[in-house]
Amino acid sequence: MTAAVMPTYGRIDIAFQRGEGAYMYDTKGGKYLDFATGLAVLCLGHSHPHIVAAIQKQAATLMHTSNLYNIPGQERLAERLVAKSFADTVFFCNSGAEANECAIKMVRRYHHVNGDPERYRVITFDDCFHGRTLATIAATGTEKILDGFGPKVDGFDHVAVGDFDALQAAIGPQTAAIMIEPVQAEGGVMVVEDAVMQKLRQVCDDNGLLLIIDEVQTGMGRTGKLLAHEWSGISADVVTLGKGIGGGFPIGACMATADAAKGMVAGTHGSTYGGNPLAAAAGNAVLDVILEDGFMENVQRLGDLLRSRLEDVCQRNDAVIEDVRGCGLLLGIKCKFPNMDLVTSMRGKGVLVPPAGDNVLRLLPPLNIEEGHIDEAVAALEDVCREMGQ
Ligand SMILES: Cc1ncc(COP(=O)(O)O)c(C=O)c1O
Known part of the structure; x- marks a missing residue:
């Protein structure tokens, strides 16, 4: 049955x-x-009183409005993330894979509005994991994850972490961005060395590419910094978040510089639930705690x-x-x-x-x-x- x-x-x-x-x-x-925390989600453990109180209060006040209207809690959450990071702007969704979808769409739009619509390909890395949607399984690229799901979404090229010759060879006139996890968590908890992160930043700058850092698992304090790439001293163009950001409530976020996000104007992307008042209350409650001195x-x-x-x-x-x-x-x-x-x-x-x-x-x-x-x-x-x- x-x-x-x-x-x-x-x-x-x-x-x-x-x-x-x-x-x-x-x-x-x-x-x-x-020591599993729902796969790195419950960053403050179970039933944290501050998160519980924030969710209860918001649920009893206003749970959802859709993004047709202003959402003050969402604006506050975005402003706080912006104030503490490289980013100028944030898009909210409901999961890590959706955050990565936003990032992939964003880098394509960036080159489109720059007058280079042919630049749509993203270079990702062996042993990466970026999610389970059609685009993010193509970004992940393993045979197992793609098996049986028909033609792979076009636009992803894979190289080994640290193989800069292969990376240079993979960069072509269609390349839009490089996407990497600072620690390849699902792949086997493999830390990408600071020197590699720094060199990737340089390669992006030299070739007009955007650097997407997938911090769905590493972000929100998991490595002892709000964002793990801070350890390497580099700045990102786009960072994706999920898991810990809601402390157990499903939230995803895609943070970006104003330049990287310049193509994401009204009507280009959306989510019914993303950053709704309840999600924003959970996210703000998590930040209240993790941003404490x-x-x-x-x-x-x-x-x-x-x-x-x-x-x-x-x-x-x-x-x-x-x-x-x-x-x-x-x-x-x-x-x-x-x-x-x-x-x-x-x-x-x-x-x-x-x-x-x-x-x-x-x-x-x-x-x-x-x-x-x-x-x-x-x-x-x-x-x-x-x-x-x-
Ligand atoms: C680095 C990374 N990116 C993306 C995802 C996908 O997130 P979600 O399962 O919330 O879609 C995960 C999930 O494990 C992840 O570890």
Whole structure:
């Protein structure tokens, strides 16, 4: 019998009833430390009182109006993101893939209004992940993600990260932009080196290309900066956000400089829900917390601590773990055993962690965890490694 919910996911047979802080509770009474955070979404953990209060208040006041009218909360959210970043302007949508769609449309429009409509191609990278829409699966470009979906959306060329000869060769008269994740998270938590990010900026400048940085997973403080590309000191033309921006409420955003966005005039793009009053209230509540003094420094401190603790576990268990990678609180463990075995064993010890590509186990804790949570996760990992290594 066909499942009522279309079976596009391989689901784990647990249902959760409640979440509080860094913990989730399942319907059978099990308690789990959540280092998956709904795939980097719950940046402040579960049921954060400030986010809950903001959503409750807004839901009881005005949930949705459509973008036919002014939305003061959306304007405030955009102004705050602009004030804290390279961007001059923001488009709101509902997911990361939609944010990337906006970015892809934007770079095409940019060249169109510049009088170069032939420039529509975007260079993306091996092991990237940009979403599940028709254009973003083409941007991602792996056989698996494209399989069976007919002709691939035209306009994407792929090269390996750091292969600048291949990049130069891929740039042609039709190239519009380069698009990269500062940490290839789904691909295996692979940090793109600062020097590579800087060189990409240079290549864009030298060739009249726009630089799109996909910060859907890395943005909103996940690496200890509001936007991860800040670590490399470069400025972007377009940055996409999703996941953490709503703290659990679905929001996507595409931020851009005024120049990059100059073609995005009234009527060129839209979304019924994007940035509605409820979403904007959630986004503003997240910003209230993550923009507090010391918040990012604390993420950096916790990230360093978790990383050094994981490296200790790695050293003691080199038959199970190959290396530790990542940045801030987006960390990965390259496994020598199948990563799903570690994911399952960790869950057996009451710790939720997701897998990533390249046989990696990912750690995505809430950004406001305490040291005790790190102790708990590391102890579970140590146990799992000891048992597997035997
Ligand atoms: C870097 C990156 N871009 C885009 C997406 C797609 O976001 P969404 O699933 O919200 O469409 C993801 C999701 O994992 C992501 O990690």
